Amino acid sequence: MPSISSALVIGGGIAGPVTATALRLAGVDAHVVEAYPDADSGAGGSLALAANGQTALDVLGLGDAVRAIGIPIAHSRMTVGTKDLGALPSIAGVEPMRMVRRGQLQRVLHDGAVRAGATYSYGRRLVRVEGAASGVTAIFDDGGTESADVIIGADGARSTIRSIIDPAAPGPHYTGLLSFEGRADAGLSGARVPGAEADFDGMTFAFGSRAYYLYWPEPDDTIVWGANLPSKAYLSLTDARKTPNEEWLRILRATYAGDRPGERLVESTTVEGLDATGAIHIMPSVPNWHRDRLVLVGDAVHAPSNSTGQGASLAIESAIELARALRDAPDPTSAFAAYERARRPRVEAITRRGARVNSTKNPGPMAQRMMGVVMPLMMRFMDFEKTMGPEQRFRIDWEQPFPLGSR
Structure with missing residues (x-):
């Protein structure tokens, strides 16, 4: 009791x-x-x-x-610029x-x-x-x-x-990044985006020339993308939404200009399809x-x-x-x-x-130029099962007494 x-x-x-x-x-x-x-x-x-x-x-x-x-996101991959680094390892035995x-x-x-x-x-x-x-x-x-x-x-x-x-x-520590989410329409269907494989239906983690982004398809023939925009100014969700979406789209289009398919995703997003969600924190x-x-x-x-x-x-x-x-x-x-x-x-x-x-x-200029070398090495030597397996297999047994003793 x-x-x-x-x-x-x-x-x-x-x-x-x-x-x-x-x-x-x-x-x-x-x-x-x-x-x-x-x-x-x-x-x-x-x-x-x-x-x-x-x-x-x-x-x-x-x-x-x-x-x-x-x-459900059953699989994912990573790209750096126009280079596709391929699929990221999945964790066996867990749901997506x-x-x-x-x-x-x-x-x-x-x-x-x-x-x-x-x-x-x-x-x-x-x-x-x-x-x-x-x-x-x-x-x-x-x-x-x-x-x-x-x-x-x-x-x-x-x-x-x-x-x-x-x-x-x-x-909370501000990471120097603002978060945005967009829904690309403009005739895009599934994951059929210029610069992406036509049949890929998972999530892509993309390092663009100026900023990181990710994207995934949804069943209603749209592609949802998330942008991490470098910003020295801290903006809460409320503060970020004080800036009109028209202005944010202008900034985002300039940031992802030349990135494939980042440029196309942002260009294909309407004012109504953009959601500014403010600063990204780490506690x-x-x-x-x-x-x-x-x-x-x-x-x-x-x-x-x-x-x-x-x-x-x-x-x-x-x-x-x-x-x-x-x-x-x-x-x-x-x-x-x-x-x-x-x-x-x-x-x-x-x-x-x-x-x-x-x-x-949010790398500096030098590190940004090295991403094409650094990320493949990270993927090669990171043990995904050892790192993320215990995270995702954690289970709570409600029926068991909670461990109250000191450790």
């Missing part, structure tokens, strides 16, 4: 609703508070959901619903990664949390918290309050809860994951580079494991400590891997 009866979850993106659903499965009342005005606000472009993230959602009965809205529209994923997770009995409120931004021996109270910018046994910060890379737990906590190691009755989950405490393909999956895993710890521990302090011991080594190892890969996306 859980040692708590109620939890307040700050943030309704991905980690928030998964935490709430898992808490309900553990017998804990959960209320989610989101700063955006409704469940469909704030969504960005697509994200990758790895095999481990999909099987984690199976614990909550949500895996198949998410698979149904995702595009799926590309999922963030808005659709958030809707599935929200609806799952509501069905499980979690409650929501919107348009409320956390200001501060007040603690007591028996619980904790959150104070919001609308003057209202919410009290619970614990408060869980699922409030993203710019987490307010993180700064309350530790005012000296590091914030450095956070010294304190919890304090008193406050704890962090998801991007608030670990936000690896998008190069890992693991950001959403790790957030889902951590949300379920936190609920499992709260279910089995004798008190919140023990639960939080056990949760951190179990999760920190895994998420930080993956974050370090992503940081190494991400450095190749």
